[in-house]
Amino acid sequence: MSTRTPTPRDVAPAARRTPRDAASASRARKPGGPLRAVRRNLVVIAGICTLAYMILPNVVVMIFSFNKPNGRFNYEWQRFSTDAWTDPCGVADMCGSLSLSLQIAAWATLGATVLGTMIAFALVRYRFRARGAVNSLIFLPMAMPEVVMAASLMTLFLNMGVQFGFWTILIAHIMFCLSFVVTAVKARVMSMDPRLEQAAQDLYAGPVQTFLRVTLPIAAPGIAAGALLAFALSFDDFIITNFNAGSTVTFPMYVWGSAQRGTPVQINVIGTAMFVVAVLVVLAAMLLGRRRKRQQGG
Amino acid sequence: MSATEAPPAPPANTPGPDDVAGPTPPRRRGVRVRGRLVPYWLLLPGMLWLLVFFALPMIYQASTSVQTGSLEDGFRVTWHFATYWDVFSEYWPQFVRSLAYAAVATVLCLALGYPLAYLIAFRAGRWRNLVLILVIAPFFTSFLIRTLAWKTILADGGFVVDVLNTLHLLDVTSALGITEGDRVLATPLAVVCGLTYNFLPFMILPLYTSLERIDPRLHEAAGDLYAAPFTTFRKVTFPLSLPGVVSGTLLTFIPAAGDYVNADLLGSTDTRMIGNVIQTLFLRVLDYPAAAALSFILMAAILAAVTVYLRKSGTEDLI
Numbered sequence: 001m002s003t004r005t006p007t008p009r010d011v012a013p014a015a016r017r018t019p020r021d022a023a024s025a026s027r028a029r030k031p032g033g034p035l036r037a038v039r040r041n042l043v044v045i046a047g048i049c050t051l052a053y054m055i056l057p058n059v060v061v062m063i064f065s066f067n068k069p070n071g072r073f074n075y076e077w078q079r080f081s082t083d084a085w086t087d088p089c090g091v092a093d094m095c096g097s098l099s100l101s102l103q104i105a106a107w108a109t110l111g112a113t114v115l116g117t118m119i120a121f122a123l124v125r126y127r128f129r130a131r132g133a134v135n136s137l138i139f140l141p142m143a144m145p146e147v148v149m150a151a152s153l154m155t156l157f158l159n160m161g162v163q164f165g166f167w168t169i170l171i172a173h174i175m176f177c178l179s180f181v182v183t184a185v186k187a188r189v190m191s192m193d194p195r196l197e198q199a200a201q202d203l204y205a206g207p208v209q210t211f212l213r214v215t216l217p218i219a220a221p222g223i224a225a226g227a228l229l230a231f232a233l234s235f236d237d238f239i240i241t242n243f244n245a246g247s248t249v250t251f252p253m254y255v256w257g258s259a260q261r262g263t264p265v266q267i268n269v270i271g272t273a274m275f276v277v278a279v280l281v282v283l284a285a286m287l288l289g290r291r292r293k294r295q296q297g298g
Numbered sequence: 299m300s301a302t303e304a305p306p307a308p309p310a311n312t313p314g315p316d317d318v319a320g321p322t323p324p325r326r327r328g329v330r331v332r333g334r335l336v337p338y339w340l341l342l343p344g345m346l347w348l349l350v351f352f353a354l355p356m357i358y359q360a361s362t363s364v365q366t367g368s369l370e371d372g373f374r375v376t377w378h379f380a381t382y383w384d385v386f387s388e389y390w391p392q393f394v395r396s397l398a399y400a401a402v403a404t405v406l407c408l409a410l411g412y413p414l415a416y417l418i419a420f421r422a423g424r425w426r427n428l429v430l431i432l433v434i435a436p437f438f439t440s441f442l443i444r445t446l447a448w449k450t451i452l453a454d455g456g457f458v459v460d461v462l463n464t465l466h467l468l469d470v471t472s473a474l475g476i477t478e479g480d481r482v483l484a485t486p487l488a489v490v491c492g493l494t495y496n497f498l499p500f501m502i503l504p505l506y507t508s509l510e511r512i513d514p515r516l517h518e519a520a521g522d523l524y525a526a527p528f529t530t531f532r533k534v535t536f537p538l539s540l541p542g543v544v545s546g547t548l549l550t551f552i553p554a555a556g557d558y559v560n561a562d563l564l565g566s567t568d569t570r571m572i573g574n575v576i577q578t579l580f581l582r583v584l585d586y587p588a589a590a591a592l593s594f595i596l597m598a599a600i601l602a603a604v605t606v607y608l609r610k611s612g613t614e615d616l617i
Contacts, residue, residue, distance in 0.1 A: 118341070
């Protein structure tokens with residue numbers, strides 16, 4: 001990168017920019033200057049405003065995790081305290097619901113990822129009769145309002161006399177996560193060069209060996225993206241769970257209930273922790289990827 | 299899993315005409331015929347799951363919607379289609395309201411999301427990944443917690459209400475009927491604000507994907523042909539981002555129309571959406587036929603709206 005001799009390409013834009021920059025600089029000295037700068041960067045300003053709108057609730061959640069409310073509701077700022085942070089599981093049932101949600105999300109991710117990856121491979125790698133039907137059956141759950149799906153699954157369970165609880169939640173979560181996994185994995189597998197697998201087979205790798213050594217590693221980022229999406233969707237799902245949980249309480253349902261009974265500060269602690277952990281994980285993954293790229297490139 | 303109880307797969311008798319073709323014909327690079335049944339075995343478990351827990355429930359719900367009876371005596375299929383008319387005539391205001399709120403929220407999402415997507419795609423430079431993370435990260439705090447935070451932000455006498463009051467904007471919005479007196483919470487404005495907030499990422503991500511695909515040289519070309527920045531946007535950038543606009547609006551509108559969480563947490567009885575009605579009928583009133591009929595009407599309304607929209611926008615091949 002650094003030892004490259006400058007090519008005409010590198011020089012050209014700079015040369016082109018100079019007169020325009022000079023012009024804008026001279027205008028900036030005139031009274032209308034700052035306004036012009038605002039107009040030129042309108043997109044950036046609008047974008048940052050949207051970003052602020054998106055992050056505002058997270059900031060509020062974070063601030064109010066240090067609140068010490070007088071009543072049961074944590075809606076008004078009273079005074080600073082770290083009580084909730086030192087005792088995050090201090091409220092009844094909250095951490096239980098949290099661990100239940102994590103378990104369900106883990107199993108739902110596993111189920112949806114395995115089933116979804118299989119479907120994605122079948123759709124991309126093979127031609128068969130029912131393709132159109134399969135594609136629309138994959139698409140429909142994503143295009144259906146959640147209430148409709150939730151309610152219809154509930155009528156099925158009611159009609160079959162199934163006991164609502166862990167298993168009905170898990171079944172529902174695998175069902176609605178499946179389509180998202182298929183879409184994510186499909187995108188990755190479609191961009192894969194099939195000749196790599198042919199090459200492996202030409203080098204006498206068996207089908208299983210080819211799959212484990214060549215296909216799976218290449219598809220892995222897509223599968224990981226699908227799994228992450230499934231985990232996030234399942235962990236955060238409220239509407240479908242609300243209909244199919246019976247008296248079982250997952251974390252979103254606990255939060256929902258607390259909105260009626262009174263919200264403990266600990267909910268904000270969990271919310272903040274989730275946000276921070278997510279940002280750190282993503283940042284770490286990004287840095288790791290950058291370092292690997294640099295090592296490969298260097 | 300469910301593959302263990304697999305029936306002698308009916309698709310077995312129907313090998314695709316392609317499968318007989320033998321050694322890879324030109325258009326099917328890499329598709330090897332290892333065994334005709336392989337794709338069907340790959341599909342079987344997942345498809346069974348969707349058929350049993352997605353398609354079959356729809357049929358059950360259809361049959362529930364034409365039943366009559368009560369919870370004590372049991373429901374029986376009596377082909378009582380009048381339920382559809384009854385629920386529609388009773389709840390049409392909530393229907394209209396849901397579609398209106400969802401439409402307004404979708405338009406707001408587009409207006410707010412487009413600049414941000416544009417910023418990430420073209421102007422963020424080396425900050426791109428960081429901004430993308432900031433768009434996705436709020437997702438990870440449970441959306442119910444974030445919606446509850448809006449309760450604090452919009453609270454009576456809170457910051458937002460004070461600012462709006464000082465600017466005398468609340469008088470305007472009250473006159474328009476989207477707020478009431480001195481409050482924002484429990485008004486249509488609050489519900490639409492929550493809907494917009496919650497579905498914004500679903501707008502931004504597709505917009506970003508389609509904007510990112512645009513070759514920046516097209517912008518340079520437009521500039522070289524003396525197009526003003528706004529003309530470039532109107533004639534080049536926006537038309538090329540249309541697939542993102544279409545999928546973004548769909549991803550926002552459909553879930554927003556069926557949502558009941560925002561209307562419940564941020565609204566009042568006057569802002570109930572159709573999702574709230576369905577939820578109440580199913581889980582509190584236990585009037586299953588009426589609830590099933592309502593959710594079918596909702597589904598039909600959304601499907602109709604989406605079909606018309608896709609026709610108009612001329613991007614049917616998108617899905």
